[in-house]
Amino acid sequence: MILLVAADVNEVARLGKDFPWAKPSGCPRCRQPLWWHGFVPAYFSCLTEAVFLRRLRCSCCRAVHRLKPQGYWPRFRSSESDISASIHQRTTTGRWRRDQPRERQRQWWRRLKRMTAAVLGIGFAGEAADAFKALVSGGWVPVSTSFQCDNPGTGPPPYRSVPLSNCSWE
Ligand SMILES: [Zn+2]
Known part of the structure; x- marks a missing residue:
């Protein structure tokens, strides 16, 4: 699933894999703890380079989720x-x-x-x-x-x- 999190996509692009993602409290399916599970590149309109989004894997149901920043349009400094x-x-x-x-x-x-x-x-x-x-x-x-x-x-x-x-x- 794609989990929308409040984050500035411009900061995610700038910091790359160093961006400090906040881990969701639990799997949206089964509520069990999630483990970090690498990154996946994604493209946003107006950002020429791929942005690395964090992936997570559920310790229980094995579902793989990815975090997607929302709240900011690409290239806008204000939310x-x-x-x-x-x-x-x-x-x-x-x-x-x-x-x-x-x-x-x-x-x-x-x-x-x-x-x-x-x-x-x-x-x-x-x-x-x-x-x-x-x-x-x-x-x-x-x-x-x-x-x-x-x-x-x-x-x-x-x-x-x-x-x-x-x-x-x-
Ligand atoms: Zn789960």
């Missing part, structure tokens, strides 16, 4: 939840979060607009936070700079020809 909270706060209060760099938040906002126009269409009627949620649930990185790199979409969309000013939110 998905921090980015989401920033977009949400800006949508509802018109203010940026104080605990995140303002310029970074502006950049997320600009990229979100661009992704919204290109993926959801320039006529998308919802608020920014709605667009964010819709993009995430569609499997997109909503604050991505590039389709080819971060996103599963097919082919490059008409980026430059999209009239960004037509979004319903600014």
Whole structure:
């Protein structure tokens, strides 16, 4: 099974096999203790090199599991939840979060607009936070700079020809 754990995929890539994985408390099938069981290479969009994910083997049912980092998009230094909270706060209060760099938040906002126009269409009627949620649930990185790199979409969309000013939110 793939066990999702809170970890920064960028740190996993940087540290390789030295990344300090936390061992899950027990086998998800039978709850018995797990043993470390080597590594398996995996590829993430936007990271050119393979990332080594930790494997575990159950001492009881012999199932082999692997840990997969979640919570961070590749190449983003802020966590998905921090980015989401920033977009949400800006949508509802018109203010940026104080605990995140303002310029970074502006950049997320600009990229979100661009992704919204290109993926959801320039006529998308919802608020920014709605667009964010819709993009995430569609499997997109909503604050991505590039389709080819971060996103599963097919082919490059008409980026430059999209009239960004037509979004319903600014
Ligand atoms: Zn087991």
